[in-house]
Amino acid sequence: MILVLFGISAVVFIMLKLTPGDPAATMLGVQATPQELARVRHAMGLDRPWAAQYGLWLRNLLAGDFGVSYISRKPVAELIATRFPVTLELTVLAMLLAAVIGIPAGIISAARRYSSLDYSITSFALFGVSMPSFWFGILLILFFSLYLRWLPSSGYAAFDRGLVEHLKHFVLPALALGLFLSGSLARFTRSSMVETLAREFIRTGRAKGLSERVVVYRHALKNALIPTVTVLGLQFGFLMGGAVIIEQVFAFPGVGWLALIAIGQRDYPVVMGVVLVIAAVFAVSNLLVDIAYTWLDPRIRYEGRA
Amino acid sequence: MSQFDRLAADFWTGRISRREFLARAAALGMSAGFVGQVLAGRLPKAAAGSIEPRRGGTLKVGLDGEIDTIDPHKSVTIVGFQVYTQIYEALVRANPQLDGMLPTLAERWEQPDPTTYVFQLRRGVRFHNGKELKAEDVAFSFERIMDEKFASPRRPNFLPVKRLEVVNDYTVRFTMSAPFGPFLSKLENLYILPKVPANDFARQPIGTGPFSFVEWVSGQHITMRRNNTYWQENLPYLAGVQFRPIPEPSTRVVALRTGDIDVMNAVPPKDVSTLEKDSKIKVYRVNGVVRDHLGFQMQKPPFMNNPNLRLALSWATDRKTIADDVLFGLAKPAWAPIPESHWAFNPKVRNAHGYDLDRARRYLAEANPKPTQITIKVSPTYPDQIKMAELLQASLSQIGLRLNIVQLEWSTWIREVVSQGDYESEIVLISGGIDPDDFFYQWFKSGQVFNLWRYNDPRMDEMLDKARLSTVQKDRQALYFQIQEKLMADAPLSHIIYRESVVPTTADLRDYVMTGRYDMDFRRVWLAR
Numbered sequence: 142m143i144l145v146l147f148g149i150s151a152v153v154f155i156m157l158k159l160t161p162g163d164p165a166a167t168m169l170g171v172q173a174t175p176q177e178l179a180r181v182r183h184a185m186g187l188d189r190p191w192a193a194q195y196g197l198w199l200r201n202l203l204a205g206d207f208g209v210s211y212i213s214r215k216p217v218a219e220l221i222a223t224r225f226p227v228t229l230e231l232t233v234l235a236m237l238l239a240a241v242i243g244i245p246a247g248i249i250s251a252a253r254r255y256s257s258l259d260y261s262i263t264s265f266a267l268f269g270v271s272m273p274s275f276w277f278g279i280l281l282i283l284f285f286s287l288y289l290r291w292l293p294s295s296g297y298a299a300f301d302r303g304l305v306e307h308l309k310h311f312v313l314p315a316l317a318l319g320l321f322l323s324g325s326l327a328r329f330t331r332s333s334m335v336e337t338l339a340r341e342f343i344r345t346g347r348a349k350g351l352s353e354r355v356v357v358y359r360h361a362l363k364n365a366l367i368p369t370v371t372v373l374g375l376q377f378g379f380l381m382g383g384a385v386i387i388e389q390v391f392a393f394p395g396v397g398w399l400a401l402i403a404i405g406q407r408d409y410p411v412v413m414g415v416v417l418v419i420a421a422v423f424a425v426s427n428l429l430v431d432i433a434y435t436w437l438d439p440r441i442r443y444e445g446r447a
Numbered sequence: 448m449s450q451f452d453r454l455a456a457d458f459w460t461g462r463i464s465r466r467e468f469l470a471r472a473a474a475l476g477m478s479a480g481f482v483g484q485v486l487a488g489r490l491p492k493a494a495a496g497s498i499e500p501r502r503g504g505t506l507k508v509g510l511d512g513e514i515d516t517i518d519p520h521k522s523v524t525i526v527g528f529q530v531y532t533q534i535y536e537a538l539v540r541a542n543p544q545l546d547g548m549l550p551t552l553a554e555r556w557e558q559p560d561p562t563t564y565v566f567q568l569r570r571g572v573r574f575h576n577g578k579e580l581k582a583e584d585v586a587f588s589f590e591r592i593m594d595e596k597f598a599s600p601r602r603p604n605f606l607p608v609k610r611l612e613v614v615n616d617y618t619v620r621f622t623m624s625a626p627f628g629p630f631l632s633k634l635e636n637l638y639i640l641p642k643v644p645a646n647d648f649a650r651q652p653i654g655t656g657p658f659s660f661v662e663w664v665s666g667q668h669i670t671m672r673r674n675n676t677y678w679q680e681n682l683p684y685l686a687g688v689q690f691r692p693i694p695e696p697s698t699r700v701v702a703l704r705t706g707d708i709d710v711m712n713a714v715p716p717k718d719v720s721t722l723e724k725d726s727k728i729k730v731y732r733v734n735g736v737v738r739d740h741l742g743f744q745m746q747k748p749p750f751m752n753n754p755n756l757r758l759a760l761s762w763a764t765d766r767k768t769i770a771d772d773v774l775f776g777l778a779k780p781a782w783a784p785i786p787e788s789h790w791a792f793n794p795k796v797r798n799a800h801g802y803d804l805d806r807a808r809r810y811l812a813e814a815n816p817k818p819t820q821i822t823i824k825v826s827p828t829y830p831d832q833i834k835m836a837e838l839l840q841a842s843l844s845q846i847g848l849r850l851n852i853v854q855l856e857w858s859t860w861i862r863e864v865v866s867q868g869d870y871e872s873e874i875v876l877i878s879g880g881i882d883p884d885d886f887f888y889q890w891f892k893s894g895q896v897f898n899l900w901r902y903n904d905p906r907m908d909e910m911l912d913k914a915r916l917s918t919v920q921k922d923r924q925a926l927y928f929q930i931q932e933k934l935m936a937d938a939p940l941s942h943i944i945y946r947e948s949v950v951p952t953t954a955d956l957r958d959y960v961m962t963g964r965y966d967m968d969f970r971r972v973w974l975a976r
Contacts, residue, residue, distance in 0.1 A: 161856065161859050161862065162858040167515075167523070167597065168521075168523070169523070169600045175596070177603075180595070180598070181598045184596070184598070211513050212516065213515070213649070213665075220665065224665070226694060275695075279695070279698070282701050283701065286701055286705055290705060294698055294702045294705055295693050295695075295698045295699075295701075295702055295707070296667070296691060296693070296702075296707070323766055328808055332723055389695055390695045391693050391698065392691065392692060393666075394665065394666025395666075398513075398666060399666065402512070402513055
């Protein structure tokens with residue numbers, strides 16, 4: 142995992158350096174003369190070879206120092222620490238919403254295959270996976286904030302403004318972010334359920350007179366959930382990526398928005414810090430998926446364990 | 448009571464000076480007849496029983512992005528300007544029509560000779576930390592900007608200043624190395640900080656402005672409260688201001704319509720008509736200083752030494768359609784770099800080039816060389832300009848000239864067009880300033896960074912230098928008139944439109960005065976709710 146993170150940081154660093162633009166130019170604004178730019182670039186160490194710049198960044202990182210933002214002069218660790226919990230909460234809520242909507246929808250759809258309910262659920266799922274989340278987000282804002290006036294249009298409310306106010310601000314962004322996942326979860330759950338329901342042990346269950354409810358929920362579901370859990374785990378990382386756009390639409394102060402601003406300003410230390418944190422979350426969520434397998438399917442065991 | 452009446456009442460009751468009344472009347476678009484009536488002492492009926500503005504309330508402002516820094520000597524963003532100008536003030540400030548300076552922390556100034564300016568500071572002004580404003584603070588702020596290691600983006604404004612001397616506690620003297628006409632307007636950038644060198648102004652701002660800093664929660668809000676010791680008596684009316692970054696334009700518009708915010712910046716032109724129909728919203732519009740132009744690389748073929756080709760393109764530019772269809776009517780055709788309301792604008796250049804394809808065809812026939820196709824570089828960062836290029840492409844195809852549109856990522860556009868001059872023609876928008884020098888010198892003088900067209904004309908250089916060195920407005924005006932006529936004839940660029948400056952607010956916000964830039968002045972506004 143450490144190796145993966147190291148690789149990612151190196152790739153991102155090179156990509157940043159290949160992107161046109163320059164933090165010194167952002168700092169000095171449009172009036173800067175070439176001499177002034179050169180002086181500031183020198184002071185910031187931007188005129189040194191890439192490898193040396195990367196090495197310095199890595200050395201500081203190993204000492205626990207993420208560096209300081211070029212633009213706001215705040216420590217990167219502090220910036221991420223205040224914003225990461227917001228993104229994490231948004232992502233978890235989006236995932237919960239997606240699971241609560243998508244998995245039951247898929248189960249019902251599979252249990253009542255080819256019914257009108259199945260068709261409406263599969264259409265919804267197709268809508269979910271095809272709709273761009275930022276556009277859906279704007280539609281949600283127009284409908285729930287402008288037309289119905291039920292929910293705030295944007296922004297974040299900290300816990301000190303009360304749990305209800307706090308959650309109210311999360312509803313629309315979490316829905317917008319979770320839409321794609323709920324659609325794909327419904328599709329995965331449905332196909333995997335359909336497959337499981339056709340298997341022999343289900344026929345046996347039905348033959349020995351178990352109720353349909355027990356067949357579906359006790360026997361089929363646990364077996365059918367394996368691919369769904371895979372999707373859920375892998376999607377967690379993608380959701381964090383999707384949060385970049387959703388945070389922008391809803392003016393939500395998470396790391397995604399922070400990264401977007403930092404990329405625009407070529408604020409390298411901030412971009413590197415955020416990418417590293419998101420990559421770490423991605424790696425950890427994949428690890429959790431692997432661990433969840435062993436619980437869902439006792440046949441799966443990893444080597445090297447007792 | 449209307450804004451006009453309120454303003455008339457302010458003037459009558461002595462709350463504002465005659466000079467300020469005239470400036471604000473012009474900014475509100477008040478008719479000459481009305482202004483005359485008020486000055487003659489005939490107050491309109493409605494204003495007779497002057498309603499006291501309501502005090503209190505927090506104004507919530509939605510901005511299109513997070514500010515870069517709140518340090519006024521460091522920030523380079525428009526949102527930064529909109530935020531730090533509530534906290535900080537300079538010796539002077541631009542008048543609402545943006546063609547002259549009004550006294551602010553300086554009460555008055557004089558110019559004993561062309562290279563010397565002496566400023567008398569206003570007495571009894573206090574910083575938010577309680578310290579009284581003295582000349583040492585002006586010197587401290589000036590030295591902070593000029594410190595090379597500090598790398599302030601404001602520094603280039605003051606390079607012509609040879610030295611600043613503290614004469615006494617309330618008097619400072621600036622000495623220039625040569626006469627420098629635009630000096631007063633540049634002083635707008637010298638935000639005055641108290642002489643507290645140990646303070647980190649990026650985190651703990653201290654100024655003299657109408658609002659003092661409370662907190663900045665990154666990504667959420669910047670909050671300020673009323674400065675109770677503000678030098679302009681009884682102002683501001685608001686109890687506080689809160690800025691919220693809402694980067695997505697559609698979300699910002701909804702936030703305004705639902706009352707989550709009271710004012711917004713950077714309104715998308717397509718949404719203005721919807722907002723104007725909303726009875727809870729008031730939309731302020733004035734002619735702006737931001738303009739779009741079509742420019743030509745003057746040192747490379749096919750436009751080098753080819754005025755007829757340049758004029759052909761200028762006459763094939765349909766300014767009115769661009770203003771009406773691309774900018775949804777929120778723009779006006781432009782001919783000069785300087786707005787028509789400015790004292791340095793030459794009325795003779797108005798309508799000097801129109802949309803006339805027959806004429807364009809004739810110029811093209813006389814062009815030497817006469818190309819069959821040309822390229823234009825634009826950036827999708829400014830999608831309007833791609834549409835402008837497409838309209839031009841359609842016009843040019845009618846006169847037998849093919850226009851290839853090349854789209855470049857913004858920083859690549861800057862590198863190729865501005866830094867390297869590697870292009871044939873371009874369309875981009877640029878913003879102006881206050882002094883005419885801001886509109887001309889750095890753009891049209893040979894060798895200047897922003898002379899993207901590589902326009903190099905000794906006569907133009909001479910006139911620009913003369914206008915810069917002169918400090919007599921009448922002489923400068925005559926020079927700038929000649930400069931504009933020469934620009935129309937040489938056509939290193941062809942102006943397309945002036946964009947309107949638009950600010951939508953809640954209808955509850957009263958007495959808002961806007962400018963053609965992006966200023967947000969909340970000293971006199973109040974909330975009727």
